[in-house]
Amino acid sequence: MDSRIKRVKYKVRRRQGNVGDQPGLIVIPDDALKPHVAMFSYNKDELVTSEGKSIKVILDQFKKCDNHTHWIKVNGLGDAELIEQIGIHLNINPLVLEDIANTHQRPKFDEYNDYAFVTSRIVHFNKEDELINNQFSAIIKDNLIISFEEDHEEYFEAVKLRLKAGKGAIRTAGPGYMCYALTDTIIDTYFMLLAQIGDKLDLIEDKVYTDADKSIMFNSQQIKRTLIIIRRASWPERDKINDMIRSESPLITAEVKIFLRDAYDHCIQAMDLIENYKEVTSSIIDLYLSMVSNRMNEIMKVLTIISVIFIPLTFIAGIYGMNFARQDDKGHVIPDNMPELYWHHGYIYAIVLMFLIAIIQVFVFWKKGWFNKL
Incomplete structure (x- = not known):
């Protein structure tokens, strides 16, 4: 038919x-x-x-x-x-x-x-x-x-x-x-x-x-x-x-x-x-x-999960993206400015930290069963 x-x-x-x-x-x-x-x-x-x-x-x-x-x-x-x-x-x-x-x-x-x-x-x-x-x-x-x-x-x-x-x-x-x-x-x-x-x-x-x-x-x-x-x-x-x-x-x-x-x-x-x-x-x-409303809710849930995962990552990237100098133009150390900017392998540490945070969040969401309902 x-x-x-x-x-x-x-x-x-x-x-x-x-x-x-x-x-x-x-x-x-x-x-x-x-x-x-x-x-x-x-x-x-x-x-x-x-x-x-x-x-x-x-x-x-x-x-x-x-x-x-x-x-x-x-x-x-x-x-x-x-x-x-x-x-x-x-x-x-x-x-x-x-x-x-x-x-x-x-x-x-x-x-x-x-x-x-x-x-x-x-x-x-x-x-x-x-x-x-x-x-x-x-x-x-x-x-x-x-x-x-x-x-x-x-x-x-x-x-x-x-x-x-x-x-x-x-x-x-x-x-x-x-x-x-x-x-x-x-x-x-x-x-x-x-x-x-x-x-x-x-x-x-x-x-x-x-x-x-x-x-x-x-x-x-x-x-x-x-x-x-x-x-x-x-x-x-x-x-x-x-x-x-x-x-x-x-x-x-x-x-x-x-x-x-x-x-x-x-x-x-x-x-x-x-x-x-x-x-x-x-x-x-x-x-x-x-059904349309439920589908919209599912889409919003996916977007929310993605947003929650990237919010702390964006926060970390934003903090270390401020680029406050550790020393002035005469070589004097400026107090309370980012000491991590001069760490050896600091970029790798930041990437690993952000990756670990993302993994922990995904694990928590999985334990709560959020992914099963998508």
């Missing part, structure tokens, strides 16, 4: 619109993708699909499949007219349409007279290792669920395969069950993302013990930031699912609530993993800082 960790890029999102705009105003971001509409009409006997780019696809299939449950899948929010037409046709509150277009919503579950509105966050790494945090929105009404996604990526292929297979309750449990299936798939993407983060943390932790460098700090910090983003998505997701379980809306049946409890457990597990990984990330950072 490659030990290098790529730098995670974070897709910057800016809130659209101006301060004081009229409530319910649909503001489409400049970089929003043009919508692609896919419609799945199903019952226990058949599945009818169609695709297009306008509301005509929806209206035509409504006419042909009046005794089916419908899943309308809109990928791309770059057409305000389409969103408005869907709102008019289904009699949706303009505030809901505004929340669909304004892709900064936190996960929530809102109930209205004859429909419900849910939002979630789809968080994942793309091929460029960029962290994507997109909004998923859905309107549940009668025998219909219409979902909105920001891009053209396919996140619900598994749900489509289950729908084609026709096994289980997905074709018979109504739009509430489809909402559960989509929500559960989004939670599963959190586990996939956390598995990738877990692998990266293992690589970083191995590097701490084998070849620690400052990249550990950078990689750990960006993973911690990623975990914060996932946490901001998963915590309100738990509250949203709990609101759905407690809802008395006929759109969320007792059968669906059983499955929602399972999704709630999955969300709790994801949150536990997030908290555990945050602790591991913080521990790695603390461990690296402690």
